[in-house]
Amino acid sequence: MTLNSSRYILRETVNSMKRNPWLSIASVITVMVSLVILGFSIFFLANASNMAESFESELEIATFVKDNATSSQVDALRNQILEMPGVASVTLVTKEEALQDFGKTLGGTQSNLLADLGGRNPFPDKLTVKATDPKNVVALAEVVAALPEVDKVRYGQGFVDQLLKFTQWLRWIGFGVVAAFSVAAIVLISINVKMNVFSRRREIQIMKLVGASNGFIRWPFLIEGLALGLVGGAMAAGIVGMGYNSIAMYVLSKMTFLPVVQNDVLFRQVTFGLLFSGMAMGALGSGISLQKFLRA
Amino acid sequence: MIQLTNVSKIYPNGARALVDVNLKIGKGDFVFLVGPSGAGKSTLIRLLYREESPTRGQVQINSKNLVRMKEREVPYLRRNIGVIFQDFKLLPNKTVFENVAFALEVIGVVKREVRTRTRATLELVGLASKETSYPHELSGGEQQRVCVARAIINNPALLVADEPTGNLDPDTAWDIMDLLYNINKRGTTIVMATHAKSIVNKMQKRVIAIENGKVARDEEKGGYGYDT
Ligand SMILES: Nc1ncnc2c1ncn2[C@@H]1O[C@H](COP(=O)(O)OP(=O)(O)OP(=O)(O)O)[C@@H](O)[C@H]1O
Ligand SMILES: [Mg+2]
Numbered sequence: 001m002t003l004n005s006s007r008y009i010l011r012e013t014v015n016s017m018k019r020n021p022w023l024s025i026a027s028v029i030t031v032m033v034s035l036v037i038l039g040f041s042i043f044f045l046a047n048a049s050n051m052a053e054s055f056e057s058e059l060e061i062a063t064f065v066k067d068n069a070t071s072s073q074v075d076a077l078r079n080q081i082l083e084m085p086g087v088a089s090v091t092l093v094t095k096e097e098a099l100q101d102f103g104k105t106l107g108g109t110q111s112n113l114l115a116d117l118g119g120r121n122p123f124p125d126k127l128t129v130k131a132t133d134p135k136n137v138v139a140l141a142e143v144v145a146a147l148p149e150v151d152k153v154r155y156g157q158g159f160v161d162q163l164l165k166f167t168q169w170l171r172w173i174g175f176g177v178v179a180a181f182s183v184a185a186i187v188l189i190s191i192n193v194k195m196n197v198f199s200r201r202r203e204i205q206i207m208k209l210v211g212a213s214n215g216f217i218r219w220p221f222l223i224e225g226l227a228l229g230l231v232g233g234a235m236a237a238g239i240v241g242m243g244y245n246s247i248a249m250y251v252l253s254k255m256t257f258l259p260v261v262q263n264d265v266l267f268r269q270v271t272f273g274l275l276f277s278g279m280a281m282g283a284l285g286s287g288i289s290l291q292k293f294l295r296a
Numbered sequence: 297m298i299q300l301t302n303v304s305k306i307y308p309n310g311a312r313a314l315v316d317v318n319l320k321i322g323k324g325d326f327v328f329l330v331g332p333s334g335a336g337k338s339t340l341i342r343l344l345y346r347e348e349s350p351t352r353g354q355v356q357i358n359s360k361n362l363v364r365m366k367e368r369e370v371p372y373l374r375r376n377i378g379v380i381f382q383d384f385k386l387l388p389n390k391t392v393f394e395n396v397a398f399a400l401e402v403i404g405v406v407k408r409e410v411r412t413r414t415r416a417t418l419e420l421v422g423l424a425s426k427e428t429s430y431p432h433e434l435s436g437g438e439q440q441r442v443c444v445a446r447a448i449i450n451n452p453a454l455l456v457a458d459e460p461t462g463n464l465d466p467d468t469a470w471d472i473m474d475l476l477y478n479i480n481k482r483g484t485t486i487v488m489a490t491h492a493k494s495i496v497n498k499m500q501k502r503v504i505a506i507e508n509g510k511v512a513r514d515e516e517k518g519g520y521g522y523d524t
Pocket of ligand 2: 337338339458
């Protein structure tokens with residue numbers, strides 16, 4: 001491809017977009033909508049799975065020991081639970097360790113944390129009981145809760161399971177919606193390119209007559225499709241990027257306890273992914289309408 | 297240069313346009329194709345630049361077999377064949393210069409060369425002063441000369457013309473014939489389908505008459521041979 005040809009192709013691409021502005025805009029918008037949905041779905045799913053991970057694992061039962069238990073009683077309790085059927089492991093987090101961890105999450109000076117709290121450590125000793133099978137968790141938790149030294153227990157109660165089920169559903173719905181919009185976008189781009197081929201049929205006929213190769217004749221149309229897709233993809237990337245950022249900011253300021261994904265790598269991947277998907281839709285759209293013409 | 301062997305063409309709708317045609321045309325020849333309407337002249341012309349392929353038989357140009365030719369070789373065949381039409385087939389939104397240059401641009405010739413060759417060709421057809429005009433600003437004869445310029449700019453070995461003077465008045469038609477005569481003098485083979493009796497009779501070139509898809513007559517320095 002010579003420089004001369006590229007110049008010709010570029011000029012023709014711009015001309016063709018001017019020829020059907022409304023159709024071009026419609027194509028760009030459908031590409032954009034489908035990719036905006038795709039982008040937000042990806043971020044939502046990333047957050048859901050992040051959230052699921054950040055909650056206690058389904059296998060774990062957090063067992064809080066009564067405040068008045070001595071450390072030898074705690075050790076005995078630990079051994080007692082460890083011998084129960086269906087228990088994989090038991091880890092002890094003492095109230096002192098819990099206080100230290102809390103201090104670390106607060107940052108700053110922790111030396112006088114205990115004093116600040118009125119000289120009383122609010123954290124109980126905690127035994128993290130890991131079950132061998134998620135199905136045993138509920139029964140095991142009930143047995144452990146009934147032990148005299150145990151104050152209360154806390155476990156997943158199926159929440160994580162429900163969250164994962166929900167994300168699974170969402171994944172399918174998101175996939176369906178994105179697929180439907182992608183098909184619409186591809187069809188619109190192919191109509192766009194086809195109309196353009198039609199309005200330039202005279203020119204194409206003469207091009208063929210004077211010996212232009214099919215490849216040469218196809219280029220402007222292919223590039224038109226690619227450009228429409230790329231513009232749609234770029235707009236989607238912009239909307240998703242800015243939209244997600246402001247939503248994340250809002251959530252972080254209102255609900256500080258929620259773990260919000262703010263991952264630069266994911267961000268970049270989604271941006272490139274959307275741009276690439278846009279171009280792929282464009283290529284597919286023009287490919288479909290040029291297929292006949294590849295043969296003729 | 298051109299050889300048709302047992303060529304038949306039946307269109308998908310069943311029309312038998314050519315029936316078992318055998319023909320040989322030498323390099324540098326000037327050939328008129330005559331015959332009644334619907335005889336198959338245009339079909340024969342279209343076989344030569346592979347707009348159509350024969351249903352049976354072989355078409356050879358410069359010992360290249362057009363029937364067995366691969367699709368991707370066709371553009372290179374056409375770069376060596378100029379085509380002229382009764383309706384000129386010019387692009388209305390391009391100037392004379394652009395219309396002629398188009399034939400070079402789309403085969404990837406560098407800009408500089410496009411400019412010099414287009415100028416030279418417009419000079420040859422006598423349209424140098426009209427290069428910035430648009431087709432609708434030209435007379436029929438001038439438009440046909442643009443079409444001729446576009447057809448010959450690649451120095452094709454073969455020039456085919458389907459009723460090139462069909463839309464022109466007699467004087468203008470003769471201008472075009474002068475042009476084709478000179479192009480033929482420079483060695484280009486010309487095959488021209490026409491109903492222009494006076495032109496055929498006066499030029500005294502080889503005449504091939506087609507009737508009902510068959511070669512009915514083939515004579516050197518022939519005449520038109522039909523009354524109407
Ligand atoms: N594209 C086509 N599809 C179907 N039939 C066709 C096609 N082109 C031509 N024909 C038929 O083939 C026959 C020959 O047509 P052709 O155009 O070759 O005749 P012609 O000699 O050029 O006539 P004219 O002098 O009127 O231009 C006619 O019967 C015509 O109807
Ligand atoms: Mg005809």
